Each structure stands twice: as structure tokens, then as C-alpha cells.
Amino acid sequence: MKDSENQDSNIHAGEYVLGTLQGVELAEFEQRLLDDMQLQAEVDAWESRLGPLMESVEPVRPPASVWQKLEQRTSSNNTVVSPASGLWSNLQFWRALGMVAATVVLGLALTLFTTRQVDLGMDSMMVVLNDQSAAGWIVAAQRNQGYLNVKAVEPSILPTGKVCQLWMEDEDGNLFPLGVLPHSGDKELAMPVKHATNQRFMVSIEEEDRLPTKKPSQDIVFEGHLTEI
Amino acid sequence: MSSVDNKTAEEKNIRNQQLTELLAACALNDQKAFARLYQMTSANLYGVVLRILNREAWAEDCLQEAFVKIWNNADRYRPYLAAPMTWMMTIARNQALDQLRRRRREVMESDGHTFREEVDKDPLPLENLTQSDEGLRLKACLDQLKEKQRQMIAMAYFKGLTHDELANQTDTPLGTVKTWIRRGLEQLRRCLEP
Numbered sequence: 001m002k003d004s005e006n007q008d009s010n011i012h013a014g015e016y017v018l019g020t021l022q023g024v025e026l027a028e029f030e031q032r033l034l035d036d037m038q039l040q041a042e043v044d045a046w047e048s049r050l051g052p053l054m055e056s057v058e059p060v061r062p063p064a065s066v067w068q069k070l071e072q073r074t075s076s077n078n079t080v081v082s083p084a085s086g087l088w089s090n091l092q093f094w095r096a097l098g099m100v101a102a103t104v105v106l107g108l109a110l111t112l113f114t115t116r117q118v119d120l121g122m123d124s125m126m127v128v129l130n131d132q133s134a135a136g137w138i139v140a141a142q143r144n145q146g147y148l149n150v151k152a153v154e155p156s157i158l159p160t161g162k163v164c165q166l167w168m169e170d171e172d173g174n175l176f177p178l179g180v181l182p183h184s185g186d187k188e189l190a191m192p193v194k195h196a197t198n199q200r201f202m203v204s205i206e207e208e209d210r211l212p213t214k215k216p217s218q219d220i221v222f223e224g225h226l227t228e229i
Numbered sequence: 230m231s232s233v234d235n236k237t238a239e240e241k242n243i244r245n246q247q248l249t250e251l252l253a254a255c256a257l258n259d260q261k262a263f264a265r266l267y268q269m270t271s272a273n274l275y276g277v278v279l280r281i282l283n284r285e286a287w288a289e290d291c292l293q294e295a296f297v298k299i300w301n302n303a304d305r306y307r308p309y310l311a312a313p314m315t316w317m318m319t320i321a322r323n324q325a326l327d328q329l330r331r332r333r334r335e336v337m338e339s340d341g342h343t344f345r346e347e348v349d350k351d352p353l354p355l356e357n358l359t360q361s362d363e364g365l366r367l368k369a370c371l372d373q374l375k376e377k378q379r380q381m382i383a384m385a386y387f388k389g390l391t392h393d394e395l396a397n398q399t400d401t402p403l404g405t406v407k408t409w410i411r412r413g414l415e416q417l418r419r420c421l422e423p
Binding site (some may be wrong): 055 | 256257263267271273276279280288293296297300304305306314315319322330357360376380385387389390392393395411414415419
């Protein structure tokens with residue numbers, strides 16, 4: 001991108017944060033924001049540059065009624081538990097949901113990815129569900145090959161520093177860490193042994209900088225196996 | 230004064246650390262952490278939304294919605310992208326601006342009348358921009374802009390006025406408004422570069 005275009009983008013990001021963009025300009029900018037990480041970074045930078053303006057405003061104590069209403073709305077009895085935390089860590093939920101949802105999602109995922117994966121010689125697939133019980137990742141393998149292809153579809157958004165770690169359990173119950181599921185794009189994960197039909201796969205949520213090597217340190221949030229296509 | 234003193238900076242760091250930890254706890258559905266977070270930040274956020282909306286009933290609704298968003302999106306907070314207070318204030322400001330624009334549209338569509346702005350006549354309280362190093366730097370850079378430019382940036386920021394609306398409200402040609410804002414932003418960016 002030319003320097004002048006870069007500068008235009010930057011100023012547009014400033015205008016967007018300021019709130020002055022309108023009509024077609026605003027629509028075009030928001031469209032670009034959807035998949036332009038650089039532009040999003042510029043928006044974030046402008047939020048930080050102008051953010052101190054809000055510090056200049058005198059604090060005002062809100063009436064107690066606001067907190068009372070908030071408490072009702074966010075208490076676990078009255079709200080759908082935020083799936084990013086509650087359900088995601090609830091093994092019962094995943095087990096109960098797994099079979100039904102996996103079947104539905106697998107159909108869609110297969111339609112989307114089979115052609116390309118078959119072209120690549122892949123003959124087995126698995127859908128890893130995300131915290132919204134939608135297709136989070138597609139894992140594809142080729143019999144007798146020592147690696148998996150993992151594609152991020154709609155990965156779960158995790159708290160900072162947390163990642164999804166993929167595990168494989170062989171027929172003798174030996175566990176192997178395969179690596180971290182990607183946040184975006186494709187990733188190849190090496191298998192310690194060649195893919196075979198009786199292997200099971202699991203996902204646990206781990207600390208990014210303290211990945212366990214022997215066994216998951218947290219509950220398993222997903223279990224599944226590769227299905228032949 | 231070129232920077233806030235060390236004690237204030239240290240207090241701010243501790244507070245930021247606390248807020249970051251509270252947000253992380255909220256991401257795990259910790260309601261006590263949410264209550265503490267509200268206690269520590271609601272007056273700042275309410276001040277901002279009240280300034281934007283200028284009506285208490287609207288500002289109370291808005292504050293409630295902003296905190297529900299904060300609760301639901303706490304797991305998306307990334308400390309390396311923004312200070313916790315900036316992140317929360319940005320959510321509150323965007324919530325207030327969305328509400329203000331919606332109300333303006335409703336009034337315009339229902340009777341064709343112009344939305345009655347209850348514009349805060351106070352100038353931008355730049356003198357309060359001294360609570361943090363970032364605030365001091367921004368104040369110094371805003372001080373270098375022309376008065377009109379500075380006021381337009383403040384009006385846009387706190388009232389969500391588009392280029393067209395700024396032109397109408399300040400009786401300035403649209404082209405001039407656009408140029409002032411763009412030049413103002415360019416100047417600010419250059420001035421704030423590390």
C-alpha cells in the first residue's frame with residue numbers, strides 16, 4: 001500500500017473513532033474493518049489516543065437502581081450463562097450436546113470442506129465444536145499419514161493467555177499432545193503415530209505458556225474421532 | 230508539570246492491574262468481581278454517558294447496557310491493546326453514541342423536526358486532562374490546535390456528530406469541517422507519536 005493510502009486509512013480510522021464518518025464512507029469503512037486487521041489496529045490506536053478525553057469528565061455517582069437492575073440481569077439464575085466461560089467448562093453439557101450437534105454440524109462442514117480436503121488426499125474428518133456448539137475447527141487426516149490438517153472455522157474466543165490444546169489417545173489409552181488449535185487459518189499438526197481409525201481426540205483449555213505434555217491439566221471440553229469421508 | 234508524579238503513576242498501575250484481574254474474573258462468571266468492578270468504575274462511566282446523553286433517564290439505561298456488554302465481553306478484553314479503563318469507557322461511549330443517534334433518528338422520522346440538542350455549553354474541560362501521562366500529552370497536543378478545531382473534535386467525540394451535523398451546528402461549510410477535522414487528526418497523530 002502506498003504511503004498516501006496508509007495515511008488516508010489512518011485518518012479515516014481517526015474519523016471513525018471520532019464519529020464523524022457518515023453514509024457511504026462509513027459503510028465502506030465498516031466493511032473494510034471486517035477483515036482488515038491493520039485497519040482494526042489503527043482504530044484501536046485512535047481509541048487509545050483519544051481515550052484520555054473521557055478522563056476529563058467529572059465522575060458522577062449513578063443511582064443505586066442501576067446496580068439493582070444489573071444484578072438481576074447478570075445473575076446466573078436469570079441469564080443465559082456466558083458460553084465463553086460457563087458452558088465451555090461444563091463437561092456434562094458437552095457430552096450431552098456432542099452427538100446431536102456434531103451430526104448436524106458435520107453435514108454442513110463436510111459440504112464446505114470435503115472437496116478441498118479430498119483434493120489434498122485427506123480421507124477422514126472431524127469437526128471440533130466451539131463454545132457456541134458450532135463448527136469451531138475442522139480436522140482432516142489421511143490414513144497412514146503422520147499429520148493432521150486443522151482449519152479454524154469459528155474458533156472459541158478465550159480469555160487472554162488461554163488456548164485450546166488438541167490431544168490424541170491411541171487404542172492402548174496412551175495420550176499424546178498434538179498442539180494448539182489455531183485462532184485463524186490452517187495449521188498442520190504432526191502426529192506421533194500414523195492416523196488409525198481407533199484413535200480418539202480431545203481438547204482441553206490450557207495456559208498458553210504452560211502447556212502440559214503428559215496429560216490435560218484441565219477438563220476435556222471436546223471429545224471425538226475422525227470419520228471417514 | 231511534565232508528567233504525573235510517581236506516586237500517582239504507581240497508584241494508577243495498581244488500579245489498572247486490579248481492573249484487569251477483575252475483568253478476567255468476570256470472564257469466568259465471577260459475580261463478586263463484577264460487583265467490585267462496578268463499584269470501582271461506574272461513576273467514571275456514568276459521567277461519560279451523562280455528558281453524551283445529557284438526560285439522566287437515558288444515561289441510566291445506557292450505563293446498564295454498557296455494563297451488561299462489559300460482563301458479556303469480559304473474555305475479549307486484551308490488556309496489551311488498551312488499558313482496562315479505556316476499554317470500558319469506549320464501550321460506554323459507543324453505547325451512548327448509538328443511543329443518541331437512534332433517538333435523533335426517531336425524532337426526525339416521527340415529525341420531521343430537528344432533534345432538540347441539549348448541548349452542554351461547557352467547553353471541553355481540558356484542564357482535567359492531567360490525571361495521567363496520556364492525558365497530559367493529549368492536552369499538550371490539543372493545545373496546539375486552533376480553538377475551532379479543538380471544539381469540533383470535542384463536539385464530535387462527545388456528541389457523535391457527523392461531518393454534516395457539525396457543519397449545520399457550527400454554521401460552517403461542510404468542506405471546511407472535513408478539512409479542519411482531518412488536519413486536526415493528522416496534527417494530533419504526529420504530536421502524539423512516541
